[in-house]
Amino acid sequence: MRLRVDGLSVRFRIPGAIVRAVTDARFELGAGRCLALVGESGCGKSVMAHALLGLLPGNAAVTGHAWLDVPGQDPLDLVAASEKTLARRVRGRLIGLVPQSPAAHLTPVRTARAQLAETLRELGRAETPDALAERAGLRPEHLDRYPHQLSGGMAQRVANALALAGDPPLILADEPTTGLDRPLVDATMAELRRLCDEGRAVLVITHDLRAAERVADDIAVMYASRVVERSEAGAFFAGPRHPYARGLLDALPSRRFVPIPGLPPELTRLPDGCAFRPRCALSTAACSVLPAIDANGVACHHA
Numbered sequence: 592m593r594l595r596v597d598g599l600s601v602r603f604r605i606p607g608a609i610v611r612a613v614t615d616a617r618f619e620l621g622a623g624r625c626l627a628l629v630g631e632s633g634c635g636k637s638v639m640a641h642a643l644l645g646l647l648p649g650n651a652a653v654t655g656h657a658w659l660d661v662p663g664q665d666p667l668d669l670v671a672a673s674e675k676t677l678a679r680r681v682r683g684r685l686i687g688l689v690p691q692s693p694a695a696h697l698t699p700v701r702t703a704r705a706q707l708a709e710t711l712r713e714l715g716r717a718e719t720p721d722a723l724a725e726r727a728g729l730r731p732e733h734l735d736r737y738p739h740q741l742s743g744g745m746a747q748r749v750a751n752a753l754a755l756a757g758d759p760p761l762i763l764a765d766e767p768t769t770g771l772d773r774p775l776v777d778a779t780m781a782e783l784r785r786l787c788d789e790g791r792a793v794l795v796i797t798h799d800l801r802a803a804e805r806v807a808d809d810i811a812v813m814y815a816s817r818v819v820e821r822s823e824a825g826a827f828f829a830g831p832r833h834p835y836a837r838g839l840l841d842a843l844p845s846r847r848f849v850p851i852p853g854l855p856p857e858l859t860r861l862p863d864g865c866a867f868r869p870r871c872a873l874s875t876a877a878c879s880v881l882p883a884i885d886a887n888g889v890a891c892h893h894a
């Protein structure tokens with residue numbers, strides 16, 4: 592299994608403006624690897640994930656390609672795929688989505704078991720809810736509970752179980768640790784790591800760099816709709832190369848605890864050159880020209 596995102600862009604039409612939510616994204620993710628997509632709120636991370644699943648609203652226009660290579664099948668371009676293909680072959684079967692807030696994603700009036708059973712039935716799987724639950728680290732007695740009777744960690748595991756029901760080779764996890772306390776963050780990341788070590792490809796979206804450091808093999812940093820750095824995780828945490836990525840790490844309480852000055856630009860009014868230029872200590876006249884991603888995966892004239 593391999594995901595090859597190639598020149599993916601997403602634009603939203605809103606009254607009087609265009610929101611450039613994802614611009615020319617390029618990255619690859621293979622089986623057994625975990626890629627963490629990091630960046631400040633609003634930079635386009637969730638939109639990218641929803642674009643891969645064909646879950647964007649009607650005012651979105653998606654261009655470029657996102658190839659899914661599955662052994663024994665023709666490569667499938669998720670951007671060009673019909674809704675029928677996405678519904679029948681992709682969502683839940685090739686790509687499992689772990690949603691941003693599991694508790695809100697579960698139906699309040701039905702037990703966890705009923706929800707797992709329904710998803711397994713929809714996917715035509717013979718596995719029992721109990722067996723599926725066990726794969727996600729739940730005990731059978733937890734399945735008799737309604738969502739409000741589940742702790743945050745248990746709700747997370749039910750959401751993981753739903754994402755795993757169709758045994759998808761690619762998992763997308765969008766902020767799977769939002770609102771969880773540190774032990775649950777660690778447990779969730781360990782769980783994602785396990786899914787990856789079993790041979791799945793995992794794309795985890797987070798602005799929690801500590802969580803990303805625990806789980807990821809590779810890091811992609813997004814800023815103002817663009818991927819500005821792609822690095823192997825060890826190298827990234829030892830020394831990020833894009834000035835924005837350095838700023839993100841320096842802002843961590845465990846590091847320098849110095850925030851990046853200023854705010855990201857509006858996605859309706861992106862500047863022509865490097866979008867980080869107004870906040871960057873290294874900026875020069877050269878930065879009025881958009882830096883391309885270089886052979887080392889960094890989009891900066893000064894990296």
Ligand SMILES: Nc1ncnc2c1ncn2[C@@H]1O[C@H](COP(=O)(O)OP(=O)(O)OP(=O)(O)O)[C@@H](O)[C@H]1O
Pocket residue numbers: 603604605610612630631632633634635636637638639648650798858
């Ligand atoms: N349906 C829509 N119409 C117009 N703009 C949208 C729509 N959905 C998202 N956007 C815009 O796209 C941009 C990217 O949003 P996205 O949700 O991907 O951010 P994010 O990086 O996931 O942030 P967060 O960390 O807060 O989840 C935002 O500016 C958002 O307002």
Ligand code: NI
Pocket residue numbers: 636637638765766
């Ligand atoms: Ni998001």
